[in-house]
Amino acid sequence: MTTIFEPHCLVCKKPIAFGELICDNCKENLYSPSLSNGAFKVYHYGKYEYPLSNLIKEFKYHSHPKIARLLGNMLAKFFIDLKFPELNYTVSYVPSNFSSVHEKGFVPAHLIAQYFSDILGFPLINLFSSKTLKRQVQLDYKKRNENVKNKIKLIQDPPKNIIIIDDVYTTGASMNEVGNLLIKKCDVLIGITVAKAYRYSFNKSL
Ligand SMILES: [Zn+2]
Numbered sequence: 001m002t003t004i005f006e007p008h009c010l011v012c013k014k015p016i017a018f019g020e021l022i023c024d025n026c027k028e029n030l031y032s033p034s035l036s037n038g039a040f041k042v043y044h045y046g047k048y049e050y051p052l053s054n055l056i057k058e059f060k061y062h063s064h065p066k067i068a069r070l071l072g073n074m075l076a077k078f079f080i081d082l083k084f085p086e087l088n089y090t091v092s093y094v095p096s097n098f099s100s101v102h103e104k105g106f107v108p109a110h111l112i113a114q115y116f117s118d119i120l121g122f123p124l125i126n127l128f129s130s131k132t133l134k135r136q137v138q139l140d141y142k143k144r145n146e147n148v149k150n151k152i153k154l155i156q157d158p159p160k161n162i163i164i165i166d167d168v169y170t171t172g173a174s175m176n177e178v179g180n181l182l183i184k185k186c187d188v189l190i191g192i193t194v195a196k197a198y199r200y201s202f203n204k205s206l
Pocket residue numbers: 009010011012013014022023024025026027
């Protein structure tokens with residue numbers, strides 16, 4: 001017998017225990033780490049494909065705070081497992097462009113970074129303002145780079161050891177722009193994203 005109160009996995013819809021968001025099977029399949037070496041090292045928890053892409057879409061469309069907490073938790077554990085040197089880190093995030101913020105009413109990377117920094121006990125600051133005019137998702141690789149070039153600005157002096165959080169790393173344009181602004185001004189710069197999107201799994205509907 002099913003009732004409307006029975007919780008289901010947000011990804012595969014199987015019944016799950018109360019208090020859970022996704023089933024153990026989906027949870028295990030979210031993790032598929034990789035590393036991008038652009039302006040600095042950016043670590044990706046998983047790939048932007050099923051089931052992680054479904055979870056991220058659910059989060060973005062419904063601004064579900066419980067998913068932000070889950071993603072923040074996942075990234076915090078990931079950070080600990082990567083065994084970075086023990087330093088006084090400050091957490092910040094890649095700014096969303098204005099239209100995306102207006103459409104969704106929230107900045108996904110900010111929300112994930114908030115949970116991430118709370119769990120690890122690191123301060124969270126906003127380092128950037130963004131003047132990006134077009135949503136990145138509508139642009140190809142070259143246009144994405146042009147779109148972010150010189151449009152992200154530092155709004156305060158950066159701390160020495162910084163972790164930058166983003167939700168999805170696609171071309172790396174925003175992350176690299178942020179990296180270029182910081183790399184000469186800080187000692188340690190680490191990028192962490194929930195997912196890395198690959199060219200052919202890139203989903204325009206996000
Ligand atoms: Zn599931």
